Amino acid sequence: MAQPDYYPIFLDLTGRRCVVVGGGAVAEGKVRGLLAANATIALVAPQLTPALRDLVASEQIRHREGEYDASDLEDADLCLVATDDGAINARVAADARTRRILVNAADDPANCDFILPAVVRSGSVVVAASTGGASPALARRLREDLTAFLDEGYGPLGDLLGAVRNEVRAAGLRVAGGDARYAGGRSGAAGGAKPPAARTGRRFPQPDQRGSGRPDRDRWLRARCGSRGCRTPRLRPRGRAGATGP
Numbered sequence: 001m002a003q004p005d006y007y008p009i010f011l012d013l014t015g016r017r018c019v020v021v022g023g024g025a026v027a028e029g030k031v032r033g034l035l036a037a038n039a040t041i042a043l044v045a046p047q048l049t050p051a052l053r054d055l056v057a058s059e060q061i062r063h064r065e066g067e068y069d070a071s072d073l074e075d076a077d078l079c080l081v082a083t084d085d086g087a088i089n090a091r092v093a094a095d096a097r098t099r100r101i102l103v104n105a106a107d108d109p110a111n112c113d114f115i116l117p118a119v120v121r122s123g124s125v126v127v128a129a130s131t132g133g134a135s136p137a138l139a140r141r142l143r144e145d146l147t148a149f150l151d152e153g154y155g156p157l158g159d160l161l162g163a164v165r166n167e168v169r170a171a172g173l174r175v176a177g178g179d180a181r182y183a184g185g186r187s188g189a190a191g192g193a194k195p196p197a198a199r200t201g202r203r204f205p206q207p208d209q210r211g212s213g214r215p216d217r218d219r220w221l222r223a224r225c226g227s228r229g230c231r232t233p234r235l236r237p238r239g240r241a242g243a244t245g246p
Contacts, residue, residue, distance in 0.1 A: 010126070013039040022045055023046070026082040030106070034080075042064070044066070080106075081093070083106075090111055092105070093112075125154045
C-alpha cells in the first residue's frame with residue numbers, strides 16, 4: 001500500500017473529549033501530550049503505569065478500568081490507541097471510523113487516520129517533524145537536531161513578537177513582510193540588509209556591521225520586556241563540529 005500524503009495540522013483540543021486505549025508507557029506519553037493541549041482525557045485500560053495512576057488520583061484524567069468497549073467512544077472527538085494487540089487496534093479503529101472519529105494506533109499505520117510527529121517545544125513555539133511513518137528512527141534524529149536548534153530563547157521571543165503583532169493589529173496598522181522577518185532576527189543578505197520602515201513609523205533594530213543584528217535586537221527586546229529580561233535565541237543550530245543533518 002502506498003504511503004499517504006499527509007496534511008500537517010495543529011489541532012485545538014481544549015475541552016475536547018479524547019479517548020486513549022491502553023495503560024502502558026506508550027499510552028502515558030500520549031496522555032501527557034493531550035494534557036499539554038488541555039484536552040479532556042478518558043483512559044480505558046485494565047492496568048495503568050504508576051504515573052497514569054497518579055494522574056487519575058489527581059483527577060487530571062478519567063479512567064475506566066477494564067477492556068475496551070465500543071461505548072467508550074461515545075461523544076469522543078479523537079481516539080488514540082496504545083496497545084500491542086493488533087486485533088484490539090483494528091477493532092477500535094473500525095469502531096472509531098464508523099462514528100467518524102479520527103483515530104491513531106501507535107506503530108500501526110493500517111489503523112491510523114493520522115500520525116503523530118516528533119515535537120519540540122519552547123514556550124509558544126512548537127516545531128513538528130515527521131517522516132510520514134517511514135522511519136521512526138529518523139524522526140527521533142530530527143527531534144534531537146531540532147532540540148539543539150530551538151534553544152530556550154525562542155519561547156520568550158515568540159511570546160514577545162505575538163504581543164507586538166496584536167498591538168499592531170489592534171491599532172489597525174500593517175507591518176511589511178521585511179519588517180516581520182527582521183523582527184524575528186533574520187538579517188537577510190550577508191552584512192545585514194536594512195529592513196524597510198514599518199508602517200507604524202517605528203523601525204525595528206538595524207543589524208550591526210557584523211550582520212548578526214543581535215546587540216541592537218537585544219536592546220530593542222529589553223525595551224519591550226522591561227525587567228523581565230527576555231533572552232533571544234541563537235540563529236543557527238549549536239551542532240557538533242562536523243555533524244551533518246539527517
